[in-house]
Amino acid sequence: MxxxxxxxxxxxxxxxxxxxxxxxxxxxxxxxxxxxDIAPGQLTAVMGPSGSGKSTLMHILAGLDxxxxxxxxxxxTEITTLGDNxxxxxxxxxxxxxxxxxxxxxMLTARDNVLLPMTIAGEKPDPAFFDELIDRVGLRDxxxxxxxxxxxxxxxxxxxxxALVSRPTVIFADEPTGNxxxxxxxxxxxxxxxxxxxxxxxxxxxxxxxxxxxxxxxVLFLADGEIVKETGQASQHxxxxxxxxxxxx
Ligand SMILES: Nc1ncnc2c1ncn2[C@@H]1O[C@H](COP(=O)(O)OP(=O)(O)OP(=O)(O)O)[C@@H](O)[C@H]1O
Numbered sequence: 253m254x255x256x257x258x259x260x261x262x263x264x265x266x267x268x269x270x271x272x273x274x275x276x277x278x279x280x281x282x283x284x285x286x287x288x289d290i291a292p293g294q295l296t297a298v299m300g301p302s303g304s305g306k307s308t309l310m311h312i313l314a315g316l317d318x319x320x321x322x323x324x325x326x327x328x329t330e331i332t333t334l335g336d337n338x339x340x341x342x343x344x345x346x347x348x349x350x351x352x353x354x355x356x357x358x359m360l361t362a363r364d365n366v367l368l369p370m371t372i373a374g375e376k377p378d379p380a381f382f383d384e385l386i387d388r389v390g391l392r393d394x395x396x397x398x399x400x401x402x403x404x405x406x407x408x409x410x411x412x413x414x415a416l417v418s419r420p421t422v423i424f425a426d427e428p429t430g431n432x433x434x435x436x437x438x439x440x441x442x443x444x445x446x447x448x449x450x451x452x453x454x455x456x457x458x459x460x461x462x463x464x465x466x467x468x469x470x471v472l473f474l475a476d477g478e479i480v481k482e483t484g485q486a487s488q489h490x491x492x493x494x495x496x497x498x499x500x501x
Pocket of ligand 1: 281301306
């Protein structure tokens with residue numbers, strides 16, 4: 253693989269990734285040879301039925317889990333053979349996460365939650381960018397609140413700002429709207445789309461929601477541990493039709 257997509261160098265490049273859980277009769281082949289090439293500055297959605305391997309793929313692409321075989325490169329570095337310390341450093345520099353259940357620290361204020369990854373890395377954010385980001389995600393008057401004092405949508409905004417503040421090479425979002433109502437989901441998706449358009453923030457998002465996938469530049473469909481289909485930007489109708497035709501419910 254050349255690591256080129258549409259003439260651009262890929263930021264995440266997976267080649268023939270296999271992940272088997274367990275051994276012998278009970279072994280589960282969660283990924284059966286997935287190759288994917290994520291270009292910079294795009295929002296990529298990953299869809300597929302429950303158990304198709306979406307979370308496994310995301311964890312392996314993000315260096316949170318190792319494949320049984322195959323290669324994963326982030327910004328040109330092969331991560332499957334890195335030791336723990338090098339991997340931690342690479343993740344801090346290159347990867348941001350947004351989770352379904354926000355994963356904020358309850359004792360910290362919104363501000364401290366946003367800054368936590370940089371604090372841990374011993375880095376300071378660019379104050380101008382931090383300020384702009386806080387306004388962009390609409391948290392200006394919530395910075396001293398703790399997570400329990402924030403709505404779900406506000407907590408996810410904190411998580412988005414936390415992922416964006418270090419300007420990572422790629423953000424992985426695992427069902428970022430899975431725990432939010434429809435209106436708040438729309439706001440969160442708009443924010444993620446804006447971070448791609450305005451900051452060029454490469455983002456990979458797992459979602460069950462066809463409406464969320466319409467925000468993506470590219471949609472990958474997984475079934476039984478394989479990418480069975482992909483499309484560029486698509487309407488909700490087109491996405492639902494693919495799900496229906498390939499029986500990906
Ligand atoms: N730690 C594990 N040990 C054993 N099997 C696992 C483990 N994690 C996942 N699996 C299995 O691997 C397959 C893929 O799981 P994965 O969680 O990646 O799917 P998914 O598409 O993210 O599902 P969902 O949409 O329900 O979150 C499933 O058959 C699952 O049961």
